[in-house]
Amino acid sequence: xxxxxxxxxxxxxxxxxxxxxxxxxxxxxxxxxxxxxxxxxxxxxxxxxxxxxxxxxxxxxxxxxxxxxxxxxxxxxxxxxxxxxxxxxxxxxxxxxxxxxxxxxxxxxxxxxxxxxxxxxxxxxxxxxxxxxxxxxxxxxxxxxxxxxxxxxxxxxxxxxxxxxxxxxxxxxxxxxxxxxxxxxxxxxxxxxxxxxxxxxxxxxxxxxxxxxxxxxxxxxxxxxxxxxxxxxxxxxxxxxxxxxxxxxxxxxxxxxxxxxxxxxxxxxxxxxxxxxxxxxxxxxxxxxxxxxxxxxxxxxxxxx
Numbered sequence: 001x002x003x004x005x006x007x008x009x010x011x012x013x014x015x016x017x018x019x020x021x022x023x024x025x026x027x028x029x030x031x032x033x034x035x036x037x038x039x040x041x042x043x044x045x046x047x048x049x050x051x052x053x054x055x056x057x058x059x060x061x062x063x064x065x066x067x068x069x070x071x072x073x074x075x076x077x078x079x080x081x082x083x084x085x086x087x088x089x090x091x092x093x094x095x096x097x098x099x100x101x102x103x104x105x106x107x108x109x110x111x112x113x114x115x116x117x118x119x120x121x122x123x124x125x126x127x128x129x130x131x132x133x134x135x136x137x138x139x140x141x142x143x144x145x146x147x148x149x150x151x152x153x154x155x156x157x158x159x160x161x162x163x164x165x166x167x168x169x170x171x172x173x174x175x176x177x178x179x180x181x182x183x184x185x186x187x188x189x190x191x192x193x194x195x196x197x198x199x200x201x202x203x204x205x206x207x208x209x210x211x212x213x214x215x216x217x218x219x220x221x222x223x224x225x226x227x228x229x230x231x232x233x234x235x236x237x238x239x240x241x242x243x244x245x246x247x248x249x250x251x252x253x254x255x256x257x258x259x260x261x262x263x264x265x266x267x268x269x270x271x272x273x274x275x276x277x278x279x280x281x282x283x284x285x286x287x288x289x290x291x292x293x294x295x296x297x298x299x300x301x302x303x304x305x
Contacts, residue, residue, distance in 0.1 A: 042305060043265060043266075043305045044265075044268065044302050047260075047270065049076075050078065050271045051076070052080060052274060052275040053078070054275045055276060055279075056287065066102055066103070066108050070107065072288045075107050076111045076271050077110060077111060078112050079112075079146075080114040081114065088140075089136040096140065100143070104145065110145050110146045111244060111271050111273065112146040112185075112186070113140065113146055114150045115137050116152060117130045117131075118130060119153065119169045120155045120156065122160060138180050138185045141183075142183045148186030148244070150189075150190050151190070153192060153205055154192060154193040155193050155194065155195060155196060156193075156195040162201075166201065170210075171209075173211070174208070174209050174211045180213050187214045188244050189206070189209070189215065190217045192219055197221050197223050199223075199234075199237060200227070206237060216242055217242050218259075220248055220256075222254070225255070230258055241270070242270065243271060246273055249290065250293040257297050264305050
């Protein structure tokens with residue numbers, strides 16, 4: 001897993017303190033009990049809740065996005081490309097500085113950029129196009145103040161031996177890992193695709209993609225439960241997790257409490273980013289409710305560790 005034990009900035013301190021207070025309340029602790037002796041010292045105390053701007057925030061421009069994050073105290077975002085915020089590789093130097101300033105002037109952390117680049121292509125020209133385009137977004141992420149870029153494996157093409165495609169994906173990730181390391185940018189491989197979302201396949205990809213700057217972004221897919229179940233599949237890639245996890249709306253459709261228990265047990269220190277696909281009438285209220293559910297689940301997880 002990435003080493004996240006960096007010096008805590010003022011922004012990080014405020015984020016962690018706010019989250020700890022939420023966990024404190026969710027666990028039903030009284031005011032006489034010390035946060036420093038409970039939540040802040042328990043495994044999982046540095047797990048943070050943020051947002052992927054997939055559907056819920058796709059139509060928000062950057063000032064609106066940051067304002068709504070502040071309203072809900074959701075203080076981290078992964079910006080999906082090709083959305084209304086317009087943070088794309090065609091921005092000039094001044095525009096990139098303006099994006100960075102929006103975040104620097106707020107308590108909201110730009111966790112990184114969510115791209116759709118993938119590396120399973122049989123056509124080697126298309127493969128190279130995806131690698132080079134991903135590099136442009138890695139540079140963009142550095143320029144606007146992000147810490148990494150999300151990419152995908154996506155598919156195992158018919159007619160090609162799976163091990164050949166797996167090696168190609170892994171080799172591509174290593175190239176991006178080296179490129180990103182020079183810019184201080186992490187490469188986050190989303191567990192994604194009709195075949196490649198299987199955790200045994202992700203493990204095989206990561207066995208090839210052995211650059212320490214490449215990590216797995218857990219994606220909370222139903223396929224996580226296949227085979228020997230969630231904990232087994234979790235453990236397959238546990239030692240290669242990135243600093244981001246994608247979750248969907250918290251609810252009974254997926255064993256989120258078990259998942260959060262597993263992350264808390266390993267004292268995970270990254271972001272849980274909500275990638276919501278529903279259409280609630282009030283997105284801000286929905287985001288507030290999801291954050292509260294997350295904090296309650298983290299508190300319950302900490303009580304069992």
